[in-house]
Amino acid sequence: MAEREWRVPVAQVVVKWAAALAAAALAAVSADDPQFVLLAGAAALGLAALALRDVLAPVRVAADAEAVTVVxxxxxxxxxxxxxxxxxxxxxxRRLLLHTRLLEIETADDLHLFSRFDLGAEVDDVAAVLGELRYGSSAGVG
Incomplete structure (x- = not known):
């Protein structure tokens, strides 16, 4: 089986940049309220940092028969x-009304966590493909 990779969806990156720009615009038009400028500016910087990470490292998980590469x-x-x-x-x-599903890749010294928003695919599907790459087509996740 050839190398596979999972990346952040482009639409999600665009939404993060748009949100960062909107927060920056709110800060700019609210120059008379220093607390709001600080809050909106911090939100703009945080969103821009998240969006920039998605641009610099869009592939969150890649794998082949020999290894898995994680961000x-x-x-x-x-x-x-x-x-x-x-x-x-x-x-x-499941907690209250929230339902979260994360792909966990565990090593002796680290635990790497990825959501479907990181992978651009359902975590069950990614786990199944990783199991096939890890063990060959006869085994699953473990």
Whole structure:
């Protein structure tokens, strides 16, 4: 099986940039209220930082038969041989009205978490493909 990769959807990056611009515009038109300018400016900077990360490191997970590569830090990458991966699983939690599902890639010293918004695909589907790459077509996630 060839290398596969999962990336942040382009539409999501565009929405983050648009939100950052909207927050900056709000700060600019509210120059007479210093507290609002500070709040809107901080929101604009935070959203811009998230959007910039999506531009610098759009691929969150890539994998082939030898290893999985995950985004590490702000925009770095870490290639992890399958032998160092302790588990690939989907964590599902329900609290109040929230339902979250995260792909977990666990090593001896790290736990890498990815949502469907990071991957541009359902986490179950990504976990299944990673299981195929890790163990071959005969096994699943583990």
């Amino acid at each position: 590490a830090g702000y925009a770095g990458r870490r290639r992890i041989p399958w032998g160092e991966v302790a588990a690939v699983r989907v964590d599902e939690r």
